[in-house]
Amino acid sequence: MFKIKExxxxxxxxxxxxxxxxxxGAIIMVFNGQNPIVGYGALVVGAFGxxxxxxxxxxxxxxxxxxxxxxxxxxxxxxxxxxxEGQLYLGAFAAAYVGFTFTGLPVFVVIILAIMASALVGGxxxxxxGVLKVKYNIDEVITTIMLNSVAILFTNYLVNYPFAAxxxxxxGTDMISEAFKFTKLVRLSKLNTSIFYTALIAIFMYYLIxxxxxxxxxxxxxxxxIFAKYAGVNNKKYMIRAMIISGALCGIAGAFEVYGxxxxxxxxxxxGYAFDGMLIALIVRNNPVGIVLMSIFFAMLKTGSNSMxxxxxxxxxxxxxIQSIIILFIAGENGFxxxxxxxxxxxxxxxx
Numbered sequence: 001m002f003k004i005k006e007x008x009x010x011x012x013x014x015x016x017x018x019x020x021x022x023x024x025g026a027i028i029m030v031f032n033g034q035n036p037i038v039g040y041g042a043l044v045v046g047a048f049g050x051x052x053x054x055x056x057x058x059x060x061x062x063x064x065x066x067x068x069x070x071x072x073x074x075x076x077x078x079x080x081x082x083x084x085e086g087q088l089y090l091g092a093f094a095a096a097y098v099g100f101t102f103t104g105l106p107v108f109v110v111i112i113l114a115i116m117a118s119a120l121v122g123g124x125x126x127x128x129x130g131v132l133k134v135k136y137n138i139d140e141v142i143t144t145i146m147l148n149s150v151a152i153l154f155t156n157y158l159v160n161y162p163f164a165a166x167x168x169x170x171x172g173t174d175m176i177s178e179a180f181k182f183t184k185l186v187r188l189s190k191l192n193t194s195i196f197y198t199a200l201i202a203i204f205m206y207y208l209i210x211x212x213x214x215x216x217x218x219x220x221x222x223x224x225x226i227f228a229k230y231a232g233v234n235n236k237k238y239m240i241r242a243m244i245i246s247g248a249l250c251g252i253a254g255a256f257e258v259y260g261x262x263x264x265x266x267x268x269x270x271x272g273y274a275f276d277g278m279l280i281a282l283i284v285r286n287n288p289v290g291i292v293l294m295s296i297f298f299a300m301l302k303t304g305s306n307s308m309x310x311x312x313x314x315x316x317x318x319x320x321x322i323q324s325i326i327i328l329f330i331a332g333e334n335g336f337x338x339x340x341x342x343x344x345x346x347x348x349x350x351x352x
Contacts, residue, residue, distance in 0.1 A: 010285065010333070017329035018297075021322045028321065029314055039312045046307020047300040053307075055186035060299035062198045062260070063088075063253045063270070065292055067277025069205045070249035072286035074126075076209070077242035078222035078235075079133060083144030084250040084274030086151030087125050091118035091251020093155045096258045096265035097163070099176025107179050114180075114255050115197075122251020123244040125151065130243030134236040140243075156267045165264070173265045182260040192260035201252070206288040218242055250274055279323070283330050298323070 026036035047057045067084050074081035095114040102110055129143040160170045182192040209215040220228040221238045229235055257269050277291075280298060284290025301323065305316035 013333045014283070014330065017326050017333075020329055021325035024325055025318055025322045028318060029312075032314065034312050034314050039308055039314050042311035043301070043304035043308040045304070046311075047304035049307075051186055052189050053303065055189035055191035057296070057299045057303045058195060059190040059192070059261075060302055061292075061295045062194050062256055063273035064277050064280060064295035064298055065198050065202055066249050066253035066256070067274045068280040068291035068295055069202065069277075069288060070246040070253075070274075071278040071281035072288065072291060073205070073209070073218065073249070074242045074246040075281060076222045076286045077218045077239055078225060079130060079239040079243055080141050081126055081129075081144055081243055081246040082141050082278070083126060083129065083147045083151075084246070084277065085270060085272070086144075086148035087122040087247040087250035088254040088257075088270050088274055089151045089155045090125050090254070091122040091248075092254025092258050092269050093158060093173075093265045094118050094121040094251070095255035096173050096176060099180050099258065100174045100264070103177045110177075110180050111259070114259060115252055118251040118255035119248035120251070122254070123248035126243040126247025126250075127240065130240045134239050155265070159265055159267050163265075171267045172262075175264045176259065180259060181263055182256075190261050194256035194260040197256065201249070202288060202292055205249075209288055253277075279327060283327065 022040070026040070029036040029039050046053060048054050067088065070084055070087075071081065094117040098110060098114040098117050102113065105113075125147065126144075129138075129140045129147060132138040132143055133140040159165075159173050163173050164170050165172050165174050182194050185191045185193065185195070209218070217228070217233050217238055218241075220231065220233060221235050221242075225235050228238075253273060254269065258265055262269060276298060277295075280291055280294045284294050301319045305319040308314055308318075309316045
């Protein structure tokens, strides 16, 4: 009963935060001489106004869902993987390597190998800071942030020198074989069959987190490590497992970008997807269903912002302001609750 009440309170806080962010965004539009109804209308139409726009919006959810789930499994286990961007880059390169190297193998074999390679490389890259944390108590936030730069710079070197495209500009590998490309679901859009793989992964992660003893142990380790230890759960093992799963999911997100969107590895293959996924997971408190829904909302903002700018002249950067305000209100949720309770108590005393 208490859990249901707590969840309802949080959902209320989340909706109020989104409403407040949109309201502040509307005020900014008014001060800039724009009509917020027209602006937000253009945003919604830009995200869902046609089959192509809907497809574009859902295409953007794929990396957000995967990196959001990656953040959730590590954060809920009490270990903070901030290195998702680097893991995504390495996973993407590993998948691209499989695609342009093993061109003679059957399609389904290459796809499986590519996903396995991306998951393995991403998971392994997350494993090392996890070990440093649990064995030597080295802050994983610092190590994973530093390893982001290492991975990005290393892959930049690979695609500009030893694995540079044989034809065309530098900054990317050769294209993967035509047969290996994921099928487009809507003509001219970037939506492809990776959306189905992502849905299956999301369902699996939901089941793992909510319905299994493994998921319960991950949460127990994150919420109360001392209690988990006395309950017979090996904290260190579960924290490392969480990091490996987290890194693997980020690596798979990179693979889907290669096989579904770009068809090769590019040195700027990610637009900060892992950081957006991390914010999404934090906003919804690592809830898998919430991650999927909030990913669609973030994708809507990103897709619709360009149409909003074209239609009204309102800078698309306003969406970053709205996202930041949502995060600010959610981060200050407990503080706001204390202020409200304190005022209620003071009012009660005055009435008496």
